[in-house]
Amino acid sequence: MLTARCVECECELPASSGRGRPRRYCSRGCQARAYRRRRDHGPTTAPRPAPELSGPTGADPRERLIGLAVELADSGGLDAVSMLLLAHHAAMPAHAVYRHLRNRAELLGAMAERVTAVPVPGDMGPPPDPRQRLERLAQDEWTMYREHPWLLTVLATDRPPTGPAVLAMVDRVVAAFTAAGYDPAGAFRAYLALSGYVQGMALLIRRDPVDLPYHVWWSATRDRLERTGRARRRPWLAAAGQTRLDTDLDTWFHFGLGALLDGLLVNPVR
Incomplete structure (x- = not known):
């Protein structure tokens, strides 16, 4: 007897009760991914490998x-x-x-x-200057989200995991703000501001492998905005059209990071 399998991930499906339509997906997640692929790329009978x-x-x-x-x-x-x-x-x-x-x-x-918990390749230890330490720590967190976009969903919550490695990541940032002159409460607030910026920018990192490419989405969006008149008197839209999310995202991140640290380090809370 052949085993029924999910048409999306090929995971084995539970036995059918014999009533109703045969089950095709093992979870709502697989069903949603199959729907998005059909919507964006047309129907296909080949399961995602x-x-x-x-x-x-x-x-x-x-x-x-x-x-x-x-x-x-x-x-x-x-x-x-x-x-x-x-x-x-x-x-x-x-x-x-x-x-x-x-x-x-x-x-x-x-x-x-x-x-x-994975060490940064080539890490020679934290720089002595607090600002340089904060820049590196923010870059390390940004790199993690770049390499593992799903991590943002796990950490950016009011109930994040509190294992030793996650807590150590917070410790390093708080220690850098403390070295810059913050008291403990202020250092934690400054950490929230910095990490909140990094996580907010990380929302722009594409997390769903079946999403439309950014340039395809932007081209269609620009045409719609011009057609409806919403592009008038918005010169920044033209500038946005000259950027590419995949190549310019790091530039945007570092621009905002520098401005944020300028503000956070000008008058530490003692």
Whole structure:
């Protein structure tokens, strides 16, 4: 007897009750991705291929699961990460996954720990000047979001994970603001302002692999704005049309970062 599989990720589907239409997707996330692809690129019968995951087979099972989950998220966003899909790609029964990770919230926290604990290549230690330290720390956080766009959803919340690596990331920024002259409460507020800027800019990083390319979206949007008269008396729209999100985003980030640090460091709270 053939096993029914999700037409999007090819994960095995639960047995049908025999009533109603046959189930085609394993989750609402897979159904939404299939819809977006049909909307943007037309109908297709070929399922989206699963990423080639290469977790070390000899590693601790929990660490291997976390590594596989990071690869899944890097490839398909957080919608591609579920306990069932993780079990499928790890070639483990679902109940075995739950022995190592209690639930998805614990999994996401462990993924954030894995990513934030990775040392920066070539890091020679923090610069002695507080501003230079803050610039580097902001750049490090920005680079993490660039490499792992899904991480923003995990960290940018009022209930973020609080593992040792995530807390250490906050410690480094607070310590730099303290060295610049802030008292502890002011240093934490300054950290929130800086991290909030980095995370806000990170919203511009494309997270969904099936989204329309930026230049295609902008071309259609510009035509619509000109057609409806909304482009009149807005010269900044013409300037925006001369930029490319994929190449200019880092420039925008550093422009705003410099201006923000100028303001935060001019009169530290003591």
